[in-house]
Amino acid sequence: MSAPVLELRGVTKTYSVKQGLFGKPKPLTAVNDVSLTLGRGEVLGLVGESGCGKSTLAKILLGLEAPTTGEVLVDGERVESTDRRKLARRIQPIFQDPYSSLNPRKSIEDIVSLPLRVHKVGDAASQNKAVRDILDIVGLPARVMQTYPNQMSGGQRQRVAIARALIMKPEIVICDEPTSALDVSVQSQILNLLGELRDEFGLTYLFISHDLAVVEHLASRVAVMYLGRIVEEATVGGLFDTPRHPYAQALLTSVLTPDPGQGVPDTQLGMEYPNPIAPPPGCHFHPRCPRAMVQCVQTAPRAVVSEDGHVECHLFDAERGLDTGAPLKPETAA
Numbered sequence: 001m002s003a004p005v006l007e008l009r010g011v012t013k014t015y016s017v018k019q020g021l022f023g024k025p026k027p028l029t030a031v032n033d034v035s036l037t038l039g040r041g042e043v044l045g046l047v048g049e050s051g052c053g054k055s056t057l058a059k060i061l062l063g064l065e066a067p068t069t070g071e072v073l074v075d076g077e078r079v080e081s082t083d084r085r086k087l088a089r090r091i092q093p094i095f096q097d098p099y100s101s102l103n104p105r106k107s108i109e110d111i112v113s114l115p116l117r118v119h120k121v122g123d124a125a126s127q128n129k130a131v132r133d134i135l136d137i138v139g140l141p142a143r144v145m146q147t148y149p150n151q152m153s154g155g156q157r158q159r160v161a162i163a164r165a166l167i168m169k170p171e172i173v174i175c176d177e178p179t180s181a182l183d184v185s186v187q188s189q190i191l192n193l194l195g196e197l198r199d200e201f202g203l204t205y206l207f208i209s210h211d212l213a214v215v216e217h218l219a220s221r222v223a224v225m226y227l228g229r230i231v232e233e234a235t236v237g238g239l240f241d242t243p244r245h246p247y248a249q250a251l252l253t254s255v256l257t258p259d260p261g262q263g264v265p266d267t268q269l270g271m272e273y274p275n276p277i278a279p280p281p282g283c284h285f286h287p288r289c290p291r292a293m294v295q296c297v298q299t300a301p302r303a304v305v306s307e308d309g310h311v312e313c314h315l316f317d318a319e320r321g322l323d324t325g326a327p328l329k330p331e332t333a334a
């Protein structure tokens, strides 16, 4: 990988959450000690179920939230969330829902030119030309400039959102579920467009999705997130060939189910997603893991690839080395 353009070092974000009217505030760790790097021009996929912390991570990268601990570096330089203006020129978002992320009372020209006006880039004439140019690049005719979001289809609106993100010529684009509100046929058009734009402008993407099949389309590497932690990071090929973490294995199985796009069905993992205010002890995944061992209640095992290519979870004992433990749920143990 080339020198990282974006780096997260041990980033944690904890919110204080009150449960009920008289409940005492409790800490909720939305992002837990996450370290990631993105090389220039790379597409890193970030996958995980709803509530695992993907959007919080995106907000930290966009300077919309400050990490509780840890740091974000752009081109090796530490970024403070107070540097939001500086960050906006380099990192731009594309959000999930083009219906709610575009102001319905503003014309497309106003929406797309807003970043230029906020950052006082050029005069009115050059801003108008920049809007025409970027609309052309994302495949929209100049005549849409005077129309409003409600006069457009979902795919056209997402093209507008992409144009707005790119008008500042950012280096990094945080795509937070950019296609999940769109029809399947439109999804692939938008994914293709994002791929073309990346090639043309050398963009770096963090591509967030709950759907591994969508990530596979664009990303070269994938990070799998569970309860705020990155549980596995691999190349797309590596993850699809030999997923190590049992959660990554479950995600992959869900890609092969006849109802793609729905994340991991609860039925497959046996229970609902845990409450991040009271995460399970030991390995956070153990209550849902079909291969959990008794010891997983205390400690997270390591995934080890055996000589025949099988992935097994092993406990690590300083004296005995790697060892398999006793199954927690004998009835499901393979």
Ligand SMILES: Nc1ncnc2c1ncn2[C@@H]1O[C@H](COP(=O)(O)OP(=O)(O)OP(=O)(O)O)[C@@H](O)[C@H]1O
Pocket (backbone or CB within 6 Å): 015, 016, 017, 028, 029, 030, 048, 049, 050, 051, 052, 053, 054, 055, 056, 057, 210, 276
């Ligand atoms: N401002 C906040 N205050 C308190 N808790 C929050 C806040 N923002 C997020 N959370 C909690 O942090 C956890 C992670 O949320 P986040 O939105 O980052 O997850 P996600 O993976 O992006 O989910 P989704 O795909 O549903 O948006 C959730 O339990 C959420 O309720």
